[in-house]
Amino acid sequence: MAQKRTAGATPPPQAEAYLQIGEVAERTGVTQRTLRFYEEKGLLKPPSRLEGGFRLYSEDDVKRVEQIKRLQTLLGFTLADIKEMVEAEALKMQLHAEYRKDAEISERRAKIAKAIEVTERQVAVVDQKLASLGDMKASLEQKLSTYRGWVAQLDEKAAAGSQ
Amino acid sequence: MAQKRTAGATPPPQAEAYLQIGEVAERTGVTQRTLRFYEEKGLLKPPSRLEGGFRLYSEDDVKRVEQIKRLQTLLGFTLADIKEMVEAEALKMQLHAEYRKDAEISERRAKIAKAIEVTERQVAVVDQKLASLGDMKASLEQKLSTYRGWVAQLDEKAAAGSQ
DNA sequence: AATAACCTTGACGTACGCGTTAGATTCTGG
DNA sequence: CCAGAATCTAACGCGTACGTCAAGGTTATT
Structure with missing residues (x-):
């Protein structure tokens, strides 16, 4: 076979725009281990795979990883917190999908x-x-203005001393 | 001896306003272990002691613990980060102490x-x-406004259906 | 002086968030 | 077709931030 083919079990949406784990790692600044870890922990949905088992990520996955990183390092949320948020997001998608179907209104x-x-x-x-x-x-x-006040006072003293 | 006396090595400032570790723990919501841990890690200065070795904390110590907790849990700083900040604070105190002495100006x-x-x-x-x-x-x-829009739509449908 | 309540220093245990091999498998270029 | 690069799973390791005994010593009360 001259062409890469995707696994039947979990085919990627259908386009050519996929990314292997190494690329995702490079673009997001996290390690491959971290990506697999997030998958284990349910922070990333299991991505599609090549026949051989290589993970294929979407651009959306990249965005989610960046989101996770922001939540974690800048805002200090735990992965458990973040998982909750991600799941809320998934729920939103679920709602959106149901939106046009005739589901129970009260539900x-x-x-x-x-x-x-x-x-x-x-x-x-x-x-x-x-x-x-x-x-x-x-x-x-x-604090900064206090420090700057001190510097100003030192400047004054220096000026007075040099006259 | 009818009165508690303080250790000669590190006497408390001079007042009666001291707190034992249990009280500090209760007031700050952290455990005694955590207070000792912060001391080990240099986040809290070694407090004064009673002769028997019991730690005696000041009100300032309580405030610092609360500060540490805010920095950690609300803002997601690591204890290493916080230690840096605390040391910067100590530097400020040092500066303040030197302020009236005739230290080298350039220094x-x-x-x-x-x-x-x-x-x-x-x-x-x-x-x-x-x-x-x-x-x-x-x-x-x-997101919230999206959700509320959905609710409004459901309300409309319900109203239309009941007429 | 006995007893409860509080404190002490170890020292080992734990949960989180990955790092780091190890050994096998898969993909790509020549 | 094969070397070399990329990826796979599995499993142990590690730093952080404490938790949790254990085996006592100290302080307050009676």
Whole structure:
């Protein structure tokens, strides 16, 4: 066979735009181990595979990895937290898929209500962090202005001494 | 001896306002183990002791523990990061103590410059986190409004169906 | 002086988030 | 068709941030 073929079990959407794990690792700055680890932990959906078993990632997968990294390193969420958020996202997709089908309306209501609840909790957490960070920034700038005041005083003394 | 006496090696400032580790733990919500751990790691200065070896903490120590916890749990800094910040704070105190003494002016300048540099880096980090959190909040609220739109649509259908 | 309540220093255990081989398999270029 | 690069699974290792005994010593109370 001259062409790469994809596994029958989990074919990629249908386009040519796939990425192997090495490329994803390079583009996202995480290691291959980390990508497999996220998959194990349910943070990334099991990607499609080549016949031989090589993972094939989509651009969406890349975006999700970047999202995970931001949540983790910049905002200090645990992977468990992030998994919850990812699952909420999956739920949203599920809702979207059901949107045009004739599912039970009350059931749809319940799911949406749940999604709203989860999201509102997330907003509350983010608000708390924003407030804390704001306080912190204020106190840091307070410190900076104190330091700069000291430098100014030293400058004055130096000027007075040299006259 | 009818009165508790403090150890000669490291007497507390001089007042009666001291706290044993259990009280500090209770007031800050961390465990005693955590307080000793922070001390081991240099995040808390070794507190004074009673003759028998019991740790005696000050109100300032309590505040520092609370600060550490905020930095850690809300903002996601590692203890190593926090140690750096605490040391910067110690440097500030050192500067303040030297402030009225006749230390070398150029040396003082250098120390202040260093403190400013460290603090500015911290501000930059905080700004990045603020920006990320802002983005995140916006996208969460975007999601919320999408969900609420869905609910509204369901409401419409229900109203139409019941007429 | 006995006893409870609190504290001490080890020292080993644990959960999280990956790092690091190891050995086999698969893919790509010549 | 085969060398060499990329990937696979499995499994043990490691740094961080503590938890959890264990075996005592100290302080307060009676």
